[in-house]
Amino acid sequence: MRETRVSTSTPAITSEASLVRASSLKSSSRARSASEGPVTQGSARAKNRRPSRSTVWRDALSLSAMAPNTASKGTILVVDDDPAMCEFLEQGLGTFGFSVEGLTSEAQALERIERADLDAVVTDLRMRGMGGHELCRAIVARRPDLPVLVLTAFGTYETAVDAIRVGAYDFLSKPVQLDTLAIALTRATDRSVLRREVQRLRRSLDETQGFGEILGESPSMRRVYRLLSRIAGSDSSVLLTGESGTGKELVARALHTNGSRPEGPFVAINCAAMPEPLLEAELFGHEKGAFTDAKTGRAGLLVLANGGTLFLDEIGDMPMGLQVKLLRAVQERTVRPVGGRREVPFDARIITATNRDLEGLIELGRFREDLYFRVNVIQVELPPLRARGQDVLLLAQAFLQKIAGRTGTEVTGIDPEAASKLLAYAWPGNVRELQNCIERAVALAHGELVTVQDLPDRIARTRPAHQLPAMPDDEAGIVPLEELERGYILRALELVGGSRARAAKLLGLDRTTLWRKLERYRLIDEKNETKTWS
Ligand SMILES: Nc1ncnc2c1ncn2[C@@H]1O[C@H](COP(=O)(O)OP(=O)(O)OP(=O)(O)O)[C@@H](O)[C@H]1O
Numbered sequence: 069m070r071e072t073r074v075s076t077s078t079p080a081i082t083s084e085a086s087l088v089r090a091s092s093l094k095s096s097s098r099a100r101s102a103s104e105g106p107v108t109q110g111s112a113r114a115k116n117r118r119p120s121r122s123t124v125w126r127d128a129l130s131l132s133a134m135a136p137n138t139a140s141k142g143t144i145l146v147v148d149d150d151p152a153m154c155e156f157l158e159q160g161l162g163t164f165g166f167s168v169e170g171l172t173s174e175a176q177a178l179e180r181i182e183r184a185d186l187d188a189v190v191t192d193l194r195m196r197g198m199g200g201h202e203l204c205r206a207i208v209a210r211r212p213d214l215p216v217l218v219l220t221a222f223g224t225y226e227t228a229v230d231a232i233r234v235g236a237y238d239f240l241s242k243p244v245q246l247d248t249l250a251i252a253l254t255r256a257t258d259r260s261v262l263r264r265e266v267q268r269l270r271r272s273l274d275e276t277q278g279f280g281e282i283l284g285e286s287p288s289m290r291r292v293y294r295l296l297s298r299i300a301g302s303d304s305s306v307l308l309t310g311e312s313g314t315g316k317e318l319v320a321r322a323l324h325t326n327g328s329r330p331e332g333p334f335v336a337i338n339c340a341a342m343p344e345p346l347l348e349a350e351l352f353g354h355e356k357g358a359f360t361d362a363k364t365g366r367a368g369l370l371v372l373a374n375g376g377t378l379f380l381d382e383i384g385d386m387p388m389g390l391q392v393k394l395l396r397a398v399q400e401r402t403v404r405p406v407g408g409r410r411e412v413p414f415d416a417r418i419i420t421a422t423n424r425d426l427e428g429l430i431e432l433g434r435f436r437e438d439l440y441f442r443v444n445v446i447q448v449e450l451p452p453l454r455a456r457g458q459d460v461l462l463l464a465q466a467f468l469q470k471i472a473g474r475t476g477t478e479v480t481g482i483d484p485e486a487a488s489k490l491l492a493y494a495w496p497g498n499v500r501e502l503q504n505c506i507e508r509a510v511a512l513a514h515g516e517l518v519t520v521q522d523l524p525d526r527i528a529r530t531r532p533a534h535q536l537p538a539m540p541d542d543e544a545g546i547v548p549l550e551e552l553e554r555g556y557i558l559r560a561l562e563l564v565g566g567s568r569a570r571a572a573k574l575l576g577l578d579r580t581t582l583w584r585k586l587e588r589y590r591l592i593d594e595k596n597e598t599k600t601w602s
Contacts, residue, residue: 141253143168143169143186143187144253145169145181147192147195148219149196150172154172157170164254174203177203181207187214187256188215188256189215190216190219192220193218193219193227204234215238216235216237217240217249217252218231218240279292282315282318285459286457288456295448299448300322305419306448307446307448308421309422309449309450310452310498311423311496311498312498313453314452314498314499315450320377323419324376329376332374333374333377335369335376335378336381340381344389345359348390351368352368352405353366353367353371353405354405355407357407371403374415375416376416381420383421384435388434395438398418425570427440452498452564453495453501454493454495454562454563460490460491464487467502467507477513480517482518483519483520486520486522489523505523554589
């Protein structure tokens with residue numbers, strides 16, 4: 069049998085003020101009907117005073133002058149058919165740092181406990197409805213995680229045993245001191261507050277610390293994880309953008325496995341990798357005899373992805389003719405196989421990816437705007453590796469461990485000089501390039517650590533990226549605005565891998581203006597290519 073705790077040692081700290089407040093509280097709510105439902109804090113201002121059945125012990129409850137008023141220690145539901153008592157406990161326990169909600173009916177209490185945000189219940193034993201015992205039994209049956217403290221003016225051994233028997237966490241006999249009740253509640257709520265905090269932290273970790281097998285902790289990747297967590301469960305089409313090697317396919321797979329159709333197939337195709345007729349047959353399928361080699365009919369990938377995800381990589385390279393057909397298929401959710409007349413329904417989530425500037429391609433008439441809007445319901449932009457700060461080293465170390473484990477070499481890490489080169493390099497090939505670089509370095513390394521000698525020349529030669537001048541402290545530090553602008557434009561170009569369209573967007577300029585500035589600052593060479601840092 070569980071230990072029965074009756075009002076314990078804390079001495080009553082009864083101040084005159086608290087008694088005045090207690091009696092004014094009870095008189096205010098006396099004027100309200102007992103069936104009024106939630107009693108809200110701060111409504112106790114009525115002047116009429118009439119004694120209630122709980123006057124005797126309520127007056128013994130005192131507001132401790134020492135009550136800590138800290139952040140919420142938990143949310144408590146108080147159930148008492150005397151509204152004055154509810155209000156008194158709301159205010160009194162509030163000063164101990166609890167958020168308290170009072171209800172005067174057991175039925176309302178049973179509804180309220182269905183919501184997850186409660187940490188404990190305090191209930192009176194004798195009430196007009198089902199009574200505290202039955203309420204306690206019902207709460208324990210529905211929410212076994214929720215501790216129930218029973219208060220009663222009839223504090224005999226038998227009533228205490230009965231309360232514990234129906235699952236009460238604790239039993240306090242009236243008159244009870246507020247301090248004692250607060251201590252009992254702190255004990256009761258500690259576990260559930262802790263559990264909820266763990267759940268909250270776990271949720272925020274899921275949102276910020278990673279998604280599937282994607283590694284990275286930089287703010288730019290955390291933003292990506294937050295977005296991915298929000299969209300994974302929906303079936304909306306997603307367009308993944310970002311430079312080559314930034315992890316678009318990895319993200320597509322993670323969206324699939326964390327989405328609503330993880331059991332279904334994940335079907336990927338690179339739209340840039342094959343000639344138009346072949347791509348058409350792959351995507352839409354073909355009937356027997358549709359072309360010379362078509363000895364049998366074959367279902368297309370859109371249909372093969374049924375119940376799962378179709379990942380169309382390099383969508384920006386899809387020929388215009390196929391774009392029309394794809395648009396129709398995505399709109400109608402049916403495909404017509406090559407050489408066939410019948411429409412075959414399909415049901416797959418469409419994820420597309422590109423490292424090209426689709427809006428620029430639309431302007432050039434090489435990508436259909438209507439298809440763009442169809443596939444770009446949600447856009448996820450993957451940042452280039454050079455914009456992910458220390459993620460470079462985190463990824464490098466993860467790749468190193470994986471490769472060393474696979475090849476059985478003794479390499480365990482990267483020395484500081486090599487690490488600083490990895491951080492300074494601009495990684496135009498992004499994570500894929502880093503992966504290759506580490507694989508090579510592990511193969512070449514002599515000792516336990518990768519050194520600069522194990523890095524490719526282009527990386528070993530890298531000097532730390534140019535820094536813009538800090539805010540000057542005196543006149544001498546002021547530089548001409550044009551110099552600043554030139555440096556800033558170059559830095560933007562460096563961060564987006566030389567893409568003028570993306571740099572213009574970042575700088576809030578239209579492309580023509582950026583072009584003019586590049587010319588003015590002589591940042592265009594003879595081949596009309598943007599110069600990088602010299
Ligand atoms: N954040 C990451 N964490 C771990 N591995 C990553 C990450 N990003 C990319 N990779 C790895 O880098 C390689 C390249 O990634 P992926 O093929 O997904 O890039 P991509 O953007 O689709 O490239 P492309 O545009 O050239 O098709 C893969 O081996 C992938 O597993």
